Amino acid sequence: xxxxxxGTGYVGLVTGSCFAEMGNSVTCVDIDQAKVERLxxxxxPIYEPGLEEIFERNIAGGRLQFTTDLSAGVAAAEVIFLALxxxxxxxxxxxxxxxxxxxxxxxxxxxxxxxxxxxxxxPVGTAEKVRAAIGxxxxxxxxxxxxxxxxxxxxxxDDFMAPDRIVIGTSxxxxxxxxxxxxxxxxxxxxxxxxxxxRSAETTKYAANAFLAxxxxxxxxxxxxxxxxxxxxxxxxxxxxxxxxxxxxFLFPGIGYGGSCFPKDVRALHKTAEDHGYDFQLLETLIxxxxxxxxxxxxxxxxxxGGDLKGKRFALWGLAFKPDTDDIREAPALQLIDDLLAAGxxxxxxxxxxxxxxxxxxxxxxxxxxxxxxxxxLAGADALLIATEWDAFRAPDFGRIKTALKQPVIFDGRNxxxxxxMRQAGFYYDSIGRATVKPAPETETRN
Numbered sequence: 442x443x444x445x446x447x448g449t450g451y452v453g454l455v456t457g458s459c460f461a462e463m464g465n466s467v468t469c470v471d472i473d474q475a476k477v478e479r480l481x482x483x484x485x486p487i488y489e490p491g492l493e494e495i496f497e498r499n500i501a502g503g504r505l506q507f508t509t510d511l512s513a514g515v516a517a518a519e520v521i522f523l524a525l526x527x528x529x530x531x532x533x534x535x536x537x538x539x540x541x542x543x544x545x546x547x548x549x550x551x552x553x554x555x556x557x558x559x560x561x562x563x564p565v566g567t568a569e570k571v572r573a574a575i576g577x578x579x580x581x582x583x584x585x586x587x588x589x590x591x592x593x594x595x596x597x598x599d600d601f602m603a604p605d606r607i608v609i610g611t612s613x614x615x616x617x618x619x620x621x622x623x624x625x626x627x628x629x630x631x632x633x634x635x636x637x638x639x640r641s642a643e644t645t646k647y648a649a650n651a652f653l654a655x656x657x658x659x660x661x662x663x664x665x666x667x668x669x670x671x672x673x674x675x676x677x678x679x680x681x682x683x684x685x686x687x688x689x690x691f692l693f694p695g696i697g698y699g700g701s702c703f704p705k706d707v708r709a710l711h712k713t714a715e716d717h718g719y720d721f722q723l724l725e726t727l728i729x730x731x732x733x734x735x736x737x738x739x740x741x742x743x744x745x746x747g748g749d750l751k752g753k754r755f756a757l758w759g760l761a762f763k764p765d766t767d768d769i770r771e772a773p774a775l776q777l778i779d780d781l782l783a784a785g786x787x788x789x790x791x792x793x794x795x796x797x798x799x800x801x802x803x804x805x806x807x808x809x810x811x812x813x814x815x816x817x818x819l820a821g822a823d824a825l826l827i828a829t830e831w832d833a834f835r836a837p838d839f840g841r842i843k844t845a846l847k848q849p850v851i852f853d854g855r856n857x858x859x860x861x862x863m864r865q866a867g868f869y870y871d872s873i874g875r876a877t878v879k880p881a882p883e884t885e886t887r888n
Contacts, residue, residue: 442623445470445518447511447543449480451487451597451701451768452560452590453524458492459601461499463626468506470514480507488767488794491598511543512550520623521547522588523571524560533708534716535564544571548578555581556616558588562646562706564713568610568639584616587639589646594700595765602627607634610642647710651724654703656691658727661734664694664874674874675856694873696828696854697734699762699771704731735773738826738854739780741871745824745850751785756822756846758815759829759855760792760799767794769802773854774828782808791818793831819845830855839866849880 442465446457449471461467471477479486483500485493499505508514515521525539540561547557557575559567572585587610592600604627609620617636628634637645664674674694682689698704707727714721746753762772769775774790778799781788790799791812803809812818815833819825819842827834835857843849843866851863853872863870863878870878 442466443517443519444468444623445515445521446524446560447471447514447521448524448526448539448561449473449476449486449507450524450526451489451594452592453522454480454485454487454496455489455492455592455597455601456522456524456560456590457505458496458499459598460623461502461504462495462602464504465623466504467499468508468514468518470508470511472509474509477507477509488765489597490595490765495598511546515547515550515555516552518555520556520558520619522558522560527561527563527705527709529705529708533712535562535705535709535712537563537567537570540567541570541574544574545577548575548580551575551579551581551583553581554583554615556584556586556611556613556619558586558620559643560588560590562589562650562702562709563587563643564647564709565640565643567643584611584613585639586611586613586616586620587642588620589642591646591649594763594768603630604628604632606632608642608645609634609636610639610645611636612638647706647713650702650706651710651727653691654698654707654727654731655723657695657698657703658730658734660692660694661697661873662730665734665737667874671876673876677874694856695734695830696738696773696777696873697731699735699773699775700768701770704728704771735776736780737873738773738828738852739777739784741852742781742824742826743784745852745869745871750781753786753823754821755781755786755788756812756818756825757788757790758792758818758825758827758834759831760790761795761829764829764831765794767792767798769795769798772828775799775802777826777828777854778803778809782806789818789820789822791815792829793833816841816845821845821847823847824850824852827851827853827855827857830857839868843867 444460444465444467446453446469449469457467457469483497485496527535530536568585568587589608607624611617667674678692682692707724711721711724760774787808789810789812796811849867850869856872860878867880
């Protein structure tokens with residue numbers, strides 16, 4: 442099948458590469474000339490495990506192409522996917538300007554029947570808006586469908602190639618048949634395809650992300666309570682997760698959720714409810730509590746040093762909002778950096794993939810340095826702070842850490858280490874929802 446993907450961001454590039462992997466002819470369109478030239482040269486602009494291999498294979502096979510020419514890109518396409526940004530506006534609503542700007546152009550470019558698919562995460566009612574925008578100038582038949590993505594960064598290729606479900610919103614029998622044919626190779630092991638109306642599909646994406654955000658936030662609240670009551674959040678989450686009605690996933694406490702989906706989608710769903718006169722109090726609370734949680738690790742650090750961080754130097758491991766990605770959008774580490782800098786501290790940061798992205802966010806900031814290797818960040822630091830749970834941080838050389846730091850102090854926002862292990866290693870170790878490990882007095886400081 443001939444497919445056009447408009448937008449080569451995270452979703453568009455993964456979608457285009459995976460469709461090409463199944464033998465489709467895919468043309469990706471983007472207005473960024475420099476980015477398109479990089480893509481043509483076989484350079485993947487994002488960090489996503491497994492993507493580079495299929496990306497290069499399908500370029501070499503002639504199934505994956507790139508252009509800045511929208512007219513050429515959609516010519517002869519049977520399906521056009523809109524994978525465009527929908528960032529939050531000041532009031533929390535999703536900005537549809539990118540989606541509708543392309544839709545305004547598409548009508549005059551369509552020559553034969555085509556299915557235009559909203560792959561972007563969009564508010565309820567967007568399909569109608571896109572249909573109206575295209576219809577103003579279209580002279581051929583077309584349908585507009587909603588096909589929200591459910592890709593986890595770090596696992597996006599696996600999620601696309603073997604999805605746990607595919608959601609398609611369309612009221613057109615012809616569009617349903619086209620998209621069912623397109624997705625059949627991805628559902629050959631019985632993975633369900635859920636067909637529904639466009640508004641239900643649009644709501645499904647927001648509902649899924651808001652529910653998961655609620656699950657994360659609830660466990661963070663339980664962790665905070667555990668610290669006050671003396672309970673251990675690890676014991677609690679394991680026992681709670683064994684309940685099949687709840688499940689084990691998304692029960693790990695931490696310093697808040699971030700990324701391109703949860704924060705934006707929770708705000709957008711809250712705004713949708715507000716626009717329809719509904720007071721969705723749970724979402725309002727999620728937003729407020731998650732914002733507060735991003736300050737938790739800083740509060741621990743500040744308390745340890747008596748509220749005075751001026752002149753202190755901290756090693757920071759982890760910058761991306763989650764492991765296996767270079768995405769720093771609304772990453773908790775950024776709030777931690779802002780809090781530390783405002784308090785007069787200096788930072789030596791390291792992330793396996795996101796150093797460059799964070800450096801661009803803080804141009805000319807002399808109090809923030811970036812290390813090439815994890816252990817390099819430790820030299821001369823007063824303490825180690827952990828903000829992202831990369832596998833590379835899970836089994837470090839604690840002796841080496843202890844030698845490099847001024848004091849054996851770790852503040853862990855992701856609960857990577859066992860309490861007994863840290864106690865035996867002689868660290869002051871403060872994590873989330875668990876008892877604070879305090880070393881014997883003779884090992885607490887080192888001159």
